[in-house]
Amino acid sequence: MTSIVRADLPCSYSCTSPCIPSYPSPIASLPPLQTLRDRLLDISTLSPSDAADLLMNTFYQNCDAADLPPYLLLKHGEMRGYSLKRHPWNGGSASQVVDLTKAVESQYYLQCPQNSKRKFCTDFCKTPPTYIWGGKGTYKKNGELNLFTNENSIEKISKHPGIDCSGYINAVFAIAGLKVRTDMKASKVASTTPAKWFMKESTCFDRVKFNDGLKAGDLISWRKHIVMIDKVSTDPFALDSVNNISQCNSRYIDPLKFKLIVSNSLGGINDENKDQIFSAADLFGDEEIKSSTAPFTGVGIGISKIPFGHLAMKYPVEIMELATSACLAKFGKESKWNKIHITRHKLADTKSMPANHECLETDKDKVNIEGRKCIYTNCNM
């Protein structure tokens, strides 16, 4: 696994070797540096974005999953080789493998066949994971989170690992040792806290304003989905070319030009056409997009890092609301946007965790993640 560089601290040397930040002298009073491995072993010091990377690598049992280039939906499409299954009345999607070769080939984050010399790793090449609605892993009483299994009703349909959007985010905070809710411990949160819950300012999350700047680890949530910011530029919504407030609209804001990468567990886009496979050209019709033959099957990739703007294919109203609001904020107008929110965990920026905090998991309730041994043992950190 390549080192994760703390964006807030400078590198002491070029990042051809593991990049260990050097603390400038004014903050020499900070505790001794920890290597990435130390940080990952002591999960109480994980930042949300570090936890997201660890979770991703662990979920796929792949040292490099979190460092792969973003998953481009228009280039790769959705998972193939699965039969889409639906919850009978609310439409939540699950899937079954029907063509293993196609399923493995289309899962971007798996390395198949797995290296037989690796120790302590689970092989998912026969059960490649996808998005599964309701999937959240299983939390054991001893505080261990197993991401590779789900509750019985899901296991009966999808005999492969899978997780949904809120299951993923809740797991990230559980692994980071950070509470999502003060009224319950991590192992109980996942089954009660959907994406829309994160929209409201709560005891453990603060609302982020555009002028405060977005950071890795921030959450963007709306009624139907939640993502975590992975990488963000100084102009995430590509507004540099917008010169006045009258241009804050969809003619001038292009989601395919956003410079913002998010991690999430992504469900299917074309999920109502279970018996048909459409290509990007069929769905979206644009000449440029027509050059892509990426199939949209309705089976989502699940845990992935994607360009945020690509989500406009599935959630155009919410994505455009966020970008338009950012544009209005650029010109000093605060809009009354309410369909999509950005929040940040109160302890996300904390370099030295307090001994006690209502948003910090107690030692006895901390969650360990099954499958982590594979990463620590085999990944070059």
Added chain:
Amino acid sequence: MYIHKLQYVILLLISTTVFAAPPEKCPDVNQLAQMLLKMEFHGRRSYAHNSCLKKVKSKAVVVRPEQRDEGLSKPREIKGWIKDFKLVKIEKIKKIDFPERYLVIFSYYLNKKKQFDQMEIQTFDGTIKKIAGCAAIVTPPKNLILTKECINP
């Protein structure tokens, strides 16, 4: 056999219009509101009935059921069934204080009684129009009402 092949080709052409590219110039907001309202009354928010949407064809508006309501603990309640979409009338459309958004106030007759409801819609241009069509519903009507033709879609 030739006729069967021709019928097949015609059916294929018709089915692909559901997903055809949006037009260069979108209809005006009144027409878009009408199209979106029709989707609402033809099962856009009711998974059990959303195959009724195939009765609503539009190049301008992407005819897709609302993305899955993941997290619903029970099906959405259908408040009523109207005999015909012709009983639905847009009363007023007004611009609201957010770019490209409009409030659509409409009425319909249910059990011979006139009812009012409203929804918010958004129009699109540029790249997002190519992805999402000319308009979408931002806030749906309070009540879920369907037309009787969706009972057995």
